[in-house]
Amino acid sequence: MAKSRRGVQFQHRTNGDANGRRPDTSEDTSDPGSPSRLSADGKAESEQPEISEYEKKKQTFITRTIWTLIMIGGFFIAMFSGHIYIIGVVTALQIISFKEVIGIAQVPSRARNLPFTRSLNWYFLGTTMYFLYGESVIYYFKHIVLVDRVLLPFATHHRFISFMLYVIGFVFFVGSLQKGHYRFQFTQFAWTHMALYLIVVQAHFIMNNIFEGMIWFFLPASLVITNDIFAYICGITFGRTQLIKLSPKKTVEGFVGAWILTIVFGFAMTNVLMRSKYFICPVNDLGANIFTGLSCTPNPVFIPQAYTLPSFLFALYPSTFQIAPMQFHILVFATFASLIAPFGGFFASGLKRTFKVKDFGESIPGHGGITDRMDCQFIMGFFAFMYYQSFIAVYRQSVGGVIEMAIQGLTVEEQVEVVKGLAKYLVNQGQVGGKVLECLGGELQLRR
Structure with missing residues (x-):
């Protein structure tokens, strides 16, 4: 089968003028406001107005x-x-x-x-945010976090948990090499x-x-x-x-x-x-x-x-x-x-x-x-x-700081003594009634 040669142009039969152009019999569908011009080969082109640098x-x-x-x-x-x-x-x-x-x-x-290329990026982001947000929450809201039974373990072991989460990501990274x-x-x-x-x-x-x-x-x-x-x-x-x-x-x-x-x-x-x-x-x-x-x-x-x-x-x-x-x-x-x-x-x-x-x-x-x-x-x-x-910043002792020291630095018996001492102080100052001290003492004895 014969192969066509590159660069050879075949003349097509046309009913046009002496220059070989066919008359344009199609209807003009361009917008009245869109001027047209002839291109190098004689075809009509729609001229789109360019946006000036000022308009941009x-x-x-x-x-x-x-x-x-x-x-x-x-x-x-x-x-x-x-x-x-x-x-x-x-x-x-x-x-x-x-x-x-x-x-x-x-x-x-x-x-x-x-594997894990993008996932590890987001994992390290989540781990870092968990560590940093946890530090802020524990620091500013100790009086809430440290007295909650569910949140207390996470608060006291927050840094270790964060470290282990990072180590898991590190191990996955090494394993994915x-x-x-x-x-x-x-x-x-x-x-x-x-x-x-x-x-x-x-x-x-x-x-x-x-x-x-x-x-x-x-x-x-x-x-x-x-x-x-x-x-x-x-x-x-x-x-x-x-x-x-x-x-x-x-x-x-x-x-x-x-x-x-x-x-x-x-x-x-x-x-x-x-x-x-x-x-x-x-x-x-x-x-x-x-x-x-x-x-x-x-x-x-x-x-x-x-x-x-x-x-x-x-x-x-x-x-x-x-x-x-x-x-x-x-x-x-x-x-x-x-x-x-x-x-x-x-x-x-x-x-x-x-x-x-x-x-x-x-x-x-x-x-x-x-x-x-x-x-x-x-x-x-x-x-x-x-x-x-x-x-x-003015550094004062906060309620959360006192609670943190009591939880982490005192035994349960010592914590009970602190509660009794605070209750007695408030009674002597007239801030609470004497019955509070009696009820508190009886309840603490009962719990023991």
Whole structure:
């Protein structure tokens, strides 16, 4: 059978003109508003108007603005609804961020079907969250967890249980190693642990900030957001000098201008938040919201104090003024949010350039992924927790701490003596009736 030769064109019989074209007898079905033109071979083509660069930027700006307002609105609704809701939001954000960071790693097609490759990533995430969330719950709610018959074993052996869960995952990882895929599997193992440290561990401290008081969560987060906005405004207004090559659009002028404006914003916002006990009180009721509020003895950092300035510096003005110490601390918070936290974003930019991706994901239209919006928040929340624990927290003995010491450090007989002693003290102080002591003593004798 003869083979057709490549590159040979056969002339087709046609009833067209001298040039061999057939007359177009088809009806014109194109839209009246869609102009048509002849292509190189003479065929009619529909000319689609191209979207200008200005229109693209305009559509992106509109989409970005709409979703920004949606995110801000949802954030405030969750925050005012109660601590449990904002904890749920933070939990969802860290899970999605972990998924996005794990997802940008290039997975070879021949390695995608390896057993436990993806499952182990999520297993280690669950194990880490169990350990960190358990630590927070036991620390802040000892008075609930340690007196419950079911929860007590999990609380007293929490760290050992968490360790064994991790060891199980480690054993499964070693058992799943396959020849020819060692480099990929160990790379995935290291990549997973890096993501756990940079996202889940730092998000854990953000969670603790919420338990310490809503102000320690909201204030750092708002400082980062406003600093980003101020940096954009100052940058496009008078930015000239490039700040860092990882983010070519960042300028020194925008960086410094945003720092100054963030400090001003921090002073104003702190003055507002200090007036609400819902923000400054630690969590003692997970069912509380902005309407029910919280009650506590305010931390001294929120109480205005008198400060005296050297008279030779202010000879014409009063040298004594009243200000809350928190207004001095906000200088440090605003400075960190302006000068250090942006490097979390630069780190994320370098990570994206390494894997040649524009965004971590497409979770938020116009913004990219959740990680693109949270890259600075994680390190800021970590700093807020460390600074608060080092310079602001007031350490008092709590009911949960006393119960923990009694359970773990005393025998049953000694615990009974403590109960009797507390009951006698309350009777002598007139806080409870004498019958309580009689009933309690009789019941304790009966139980023995």
